[in-house]
Amino acid sequence: MRAAVECSGLTKAFGSTVAIDNLSFKLPANKITGLIGRNGAGKTTLLKLIAGYLAPTGGSVKVFSENPFNNVRVSANLIFVDDKMTMPQSLNLGEILEAVGGFYENWDHRLARGLLEYFNLNPRQHHHNLSKGMKSTFNMIVGIAARCPLTIFDEPTVGMDAAVRKDFYRALLKDFLQHPRTVFFSSHLLNEISEILDDILLLDQGRCRLYMTKDAVKEFAVGLQGKEEAVAAIAGGSEIFYRKKLGPENLYLVVPNRFSEEELLAARRKGVEVSAVPAEDLCVYLTAKHKGGIDDVFDRN
């Protein structure tokens, strides 16, 4: 299948800070991909490079096989939704939807008005008078109703309450199923969004740490818990993603899931508990600088 976005050796530096570091990946069309990473991992920079707001320092990014920077064709097929979208101050929400709809060929005005009503946004209100969460909600409505072949959400749920977030994920998924498109979605809340995701791209210090389907991420690692010697013996020399002491004798380790059924069975017999690692936890472990997490800082003393 043709890729919607293709990065090769993509690099972006701001002065001496390298935000995106030699990044290469292909984003398949018509999937919802989650862009996960910690603060400062380069998520927003990557999305802005794809949207053509920023020019790469090195390497290349292609959107629908074209360079997105200063490209009106890419721009017409892409929408970038975040909490900083500049909306005209002189128009009210209803008028903004009217005016913005003119830019997008696939714009669904009925859907936009329907969502506006559902989320209790008064079309006579002005964007700059909205609360943070309502702004995000309005921007999200624009993003969904625009039905762009490439829809980018950069932390779109800022300020939204839990109920609105839940409705938003559902609205996005419903419209996506009827009108498949490529969605690239950055968020801190992997647990919440993982339900709607196909793939997960984990970014760490401007590099791709992990890029696979959501299901593969769930299988990627395994947690071992039990007596220290027993756990260490099973883990052997394999890479350790996370280590946590549980009391004086017990140990919890997260290691790559490269065990056969028999090995896991043998582990259980030795009193080692084998558990799955939730995707969100795994992403935190993989991008942590200290293998023991915040506890390391305190245990040093």
Add this chain to the structure above:
Amino acid sequence: MMSLTETSVPAVAWKQYRFKTKIYAGNLITLLAAQLLGLLLSFRGVGFSGFSSETVTHKIMYISGDIIVVITLIWAFVVGYNLAGSSFKQDFVFVSNRLSSHLSNIAYLLTSAVIAGVTASLGGILLRVLVVLAYGGQSHFGLFIPPLDLAGGIFAAILYALLVSAGGYLFGMLVQLSRAFIVLVPGLLIGALYMEAKTTGQARLLLDAVNFFVQESSYFLFFVKVFLAVVLGFALVIFFSQRMEVRK
């Protein structure tokens, strides 16, 4: 697969132009308010002179529509400057590239200049009528303006408004490029005048530049001068913003 939308720079620029006439409609209200203020200020007269003897008191009041024009030109500059500051951020939220953004801005400034030029000229006429009605007496020019003169006046006013708003746009874009230009441009201007005054005892640079346009008596040459200056300004803006990144 959702099919890709095909589009072109002129098509997008046209949509952006329509969008801008909507979202910047408030500019026109500011213009009318400013011109009304100019009208009120002019009505008081720009100067008096008079003499009186034992039997006769003679008073001459100078009334001119210049204030309206000056205020209109200030408005045009501000519109150009603000457009450079806000439109870039606004345009790239939706469909745009750099060229389409500039083209739609140029079209918008052109429209504004036409409206500003026409209303400023008509404001001058309104002033004459009001003065005659209010003070009576004899207006020096009379009330009648030959249509060709009126058309020429409107034409010139439009060109002035365009020139000034393009200047504001260029300045605004420089500021977008680097905040330092806010200080740098006036600084350089004043510095150049100062140095010139110090070395030659005169500061003719700015005056000459203004006179280059103002003292042109031929409408055609005036048009050519303004046209070339404006094209040069816009070309500069388009050229140096090609690699400009979108800040939000």
